[in-house]
Amino acid sequence: MGRRTPKLPGGRRIDRAHAFRLIFQLEFHDGFDPDERVETYFDNTADVRAEGAESAPEGYEPDTGFVRRVVSGVAGGLPGIDGAIRKHLSGWEFGRLNKAELAALRMAVYEIQSGEAAAVAINEAVEIAKEVSHDGTGSFVNGILGAYAAELRESGRLDEAQNLERKST
Numbered sequence: 001m002g003r004r005t006p007k008l009p010g011g012r013r014i015d016r017a018h019a020f021r022l023i024f025q026l027e028f029h030d031g032f033d034p035d036e037r038v039e040t041y042f043d044n045t046a047d048v049r050a051e052g053a054e055s056a057p058e059g060y061e062p063d064t065g066f067v068r069r070v071v072s073g074v075a076g077g078l079p080g081i082d083g084a085i086r087k088h089l090s091g092w093e094f095g096r097l098n099k100a101e102l103a104a105l106r107m108a109v110y111e112i113q114s115g116e117a118a119a120v121a122i123n124e125a126v127e128i129a130k131e132v133s134h135d136g137t138g139s140f141v142n143g144i145l146g147a148y149a150a151e152l153r154e155s156g157r158l159d160e161a162q163n164l165e166r167k168s169t
Contacts, residue, residue: 011060013124016107018062019070020128024103026075034072038064074110081109088147101137104129108145118149118158 022041026032042064074081085105086094097105108125112118122145130138152158 034075038068100133
């Protein structure tokens with residue numbers, strides 16, 4: 001995976017791309033400390049603020065609080081998040097998931113669990129996954145997250161503000 005920020009308009013999308021990169025690192029670092037990772041990421045990566053600048057709103061500054069909250073939430077909730085993903089894998093083994101797809105899925109599941117509109121979380125994860133992974137990954141990620149959102153909707157665990165129809169890709 002290269003160090004690309006998906007070309008998505010808006011500061012929040014760029015912030016999600018930063019969070020995605022850090023969530024991706026979870027698979028490769030034992031003893032992952034989210035607060036330390038976020039701080040190091042923004043302090044020691046000189047070009048991180050410039051990445052995505054062409055699509056960022058004028059005056060964009062990364063929302064490190066948002067990035068920290070998402071990364072910490074994913075890192076702290078991995079068993080439940082991964083369980084939700086596993087439940088909706090159809091004919092696929094969790095261990096065989098592409099690590100970029102897994103990071104995008106984890107981020108979206110966390111955001112949905114935290115109250116983000118399901119359609120927004122799904123769309124953002126699909127766009128990021130499509131940018132950094134292979135052909136077909138958008139449909140794959142969309143299918144898993146759509147099934148997860150449908151389960152929550154059917155069980156009444158997706159509140160009305162989140163209960164938006166997912167966008168098709």
